Amino acid sequence: xxxxxxxxxxxxxxxxxxxxxxxxxxxxxxxxxxxxxxxxxxxxxxxxxxxxxxxxxxxxxxxxxxxxxxxxxxxxxxxxxxxxxxxxxxxxxxxxxxxxxxxxxxxxxxxxxxxxxxxxxxxxxxxxxxxxxxxxxxxxxxxxxxxxxxxxxxxxxxxxxxxxxxxxxxxxxxxxxxxxxxxxxxxxxxxxxxxxxxxxxxxxxxxxxxxxxxxxxxxxxxxxxxxxxxxxxxxxxxxxxxxxxxxxxxxxxxxxxxxxxxxxxxxxxxxxxxxxxxxxxxxxxx
Numbered sequence: 001x002x003x004x005x006x007x008x009x010x011x012x013x014x015x016x017x018x019x020x021x022x023x024x025x026x027x028x029x030x031x032x033x034x035x036x037x038x039x040x041x042x043x044x045x046x047x048x049x050x051x052x053x054x055x056x057x058x059x060x061x062x063x064x065x066x067x068x069x070x071x072x073x074x075x076x077x078x079x080x081x082x083x084x085x086x087x088x089x090x091x092x093x094x095x096x097x098x099x100x101x102x103x104x105x106x107x108x109x110x111x112x113x114x115x116x117x118x119x120x121x122x123x124x125x126x127x128x129x130x131x132x133x134x135x136x137x138x139x140x141x142x143x144x145x146x147x148x149x150x151x152x153x154x155x156x157x158x159x160x161x162x163x164x165x166x167x168x169x170x171x172x173x174x175x176x177x178x179x180x181x182x183x184x185x186x187x188x189x190x191x192x193x194x195x196x197x198x199x200x201x202x203x204x205x206x207x208x209x210x211x212x213x214x215x216x217x218x219x220x221x222x223x224x225x226x227x228x229x230x231x232x233x234x235x236x237x238x239x240x241x242x243x244x245x246x247x248x249x250x251x252x253x254x255x256x257x258x259x260x261x262x263x264x265x266x267x268x269x270x271x272x273x274x275x276x277x278x279x280x281x282x283x284x285x286x
Contacts, residue, residue: 078130081116128170182219
């Protein structure tokens with residue numbers, strides 16, 4: 001695996017406009033990045049100005065960044081029990097897709113949702129309904145919906161490959177569906193990516209159930225919690241229970257060579273921790 005061909009980076013802070021995330025990421029030497037296109041803890045956001053859109057697109061085209069994904073707001077729950085929250089979530093998701101489309105971001109990454117007291121079957125049904133409504137409202141968009149594998153904390157849906165497959169199978173426009181594997185989530189959900197033999201089975205199972213062609217991104221996070229605990233807590237690479245062995249498996253897997261790898265590990269505003277974690281990941285390549 002050639003290090004210079006890797007798409008690797010981190011979630012970038014946005015300071016006074018989306019373009020700032022590009023400037024920071026490019027300065028740090030990233031070739032892939034993730035960002036929020038709005039405040040991630042608020043429902044509403046001011047519409048993007050033409051000048052903001054132009055600056056972001058120009059900054060991106062003049063950078064060395066080859067892959068960009070946006071993460072949606074943490075408030076969005078596409079299978080919420082409360083009808084008012086469900087409606088707000090659907091409208092907010094459509095708005096996030098629109099913001100991505102305007103900025104030229106091809107993927108909107110999201111956690112499928114938490115079913116509350118409804119049960120997983122009803123939760124999955126509502127997520128499918130929400131995605132079909134959102135895609136219908138954004139019919140001509142290039143931006144797709146990227147399902148993120150979850151840790152399964154609480155009543156979260158999406159902690160198994162089978163959950164993600166059921167959602168994709170139910171969505172009308174499957175061409176807009178892709179998947180992101182968060183390593184901390186996967187490990188907490190019970191997928192042992194640390195042990196090489198078990199890791200091989202995890203990747204094989206993903207390919208058989210969903211298909212590696214739908215895997216468009218990794219969130220590279222170590223886990224502060226042990227295998228199968230269903231608790232979502234991120235740690236620095238090699239400092240958690242996945243350890244360097246698990247990340248070595250991913251970094252040396254030729255099947256995954258071209259898939260972007262993005263950090264969501266703890267950091268300060270200068271993102272020096274991201275550089276530290278990327279250095280560790282690159283050191284694992286044999």
